[in-house]
Amino acid sequence: MELTDEEKKTLENAARQRITIRKGKDIISEGQKPDEVYLIEEGWACRYKLLENGEHHIMAYLIPGDLCDLHTTILDQMDHSIRTITPLKAAVYSANEISNLMAKNVRLARALTWSTMVDEAILREWLVNAGSRAADKRLAHFFCEMLIRSRAAGLSQDNSFEFPITQAELGESMGLTEVHINRVLQRLRGEGLIATDNKRLVILDWVRLKAFAQFNPNYLHCQIEPCDA
Known part of the structure; x- marks a missing residue:
């Protein structure tokens, strides 16, 4: 849903303060009582759960324009953590x-x-995605999603967008090992579907990638469609 300039100004002026958080730091941790809501203006973050064996499972990525859980202040305590992926x-x-x-x-x-x-x-x-798609389609589907989300936030250039996620973080969110992620990335590059350039992801063939991933963007509820190139 697109806000007017006046509505954007109202939202901007209502902020109590603006903060800068370094990379790799929790904005809020599981078990804490949330009393504030954060709107990301620059940088990336993720929602994650800390497992008993010390591993992390990432459940969502947050980019500029995203709120870090609008209604968390209703809860007695957080049931997950939110961590910065980049300086934020x-x-x-x-x-x-x-x-x-x-x-x-x-x-x-x-x-x-x-x-x-x-x-x-x-x-x-x-x-x-996790339960029904093979690893290569799972990752391709995620790339399609992030391109549309980036375009909706005004963060893409042609069919490329900032992509600061490491292979280890991709594995944590896709339920795959880092080795498996590497193999899938090599395959998608080898087939001319994607490329990476200095922490940017480039979709080389949107039509083929979308078809390969069986990607239907209806769940994102926006009318933005990438270029067909």
Whole structure:
């Protein structure tokens, strides 16, 4: 849902403060009582669970324009952690500030609720991805998703976008070993579907990648479609 310039200004002015967080640091950790909501302005973060064996499982990636869980302040404690993948800048809102925004501006309330619903839709698609798609299609599907999300946030250039995720982090989110991730990446590169360039991912053939991944963007609920090149 597209906000007007005035609505964007209202959201910007409502922030309690703006913070900078270094790479690899938790914004909030599992078990903590959440009392603030973060809107990412620059950088990437991820939602993850810490497993008993010390490994991490990443459940979502957050990019500029994403909220770090709109309704977490309702909870007694966090059931997952949010960690920065890159150095990150975020606007910080109190629960009261968010409630006031939603009470006073119907369109902003609708936009914030829409954002939460899209987050849930992405999680559902990730469950299908992990349970029903082979490793190469799983990764290709994820790349299609991130291109559209990046374009919607105004972060893409042609069919390329910032992609600071390591192979280890990809493995943590795709349920695959780092070795398996490396093999799949080599295959997708070898078939002329993707390329990487200095922490950017380039979709070389959107039509073929979309068909290969059996990607239907309806769960992202936006009208943006990448170039056919």
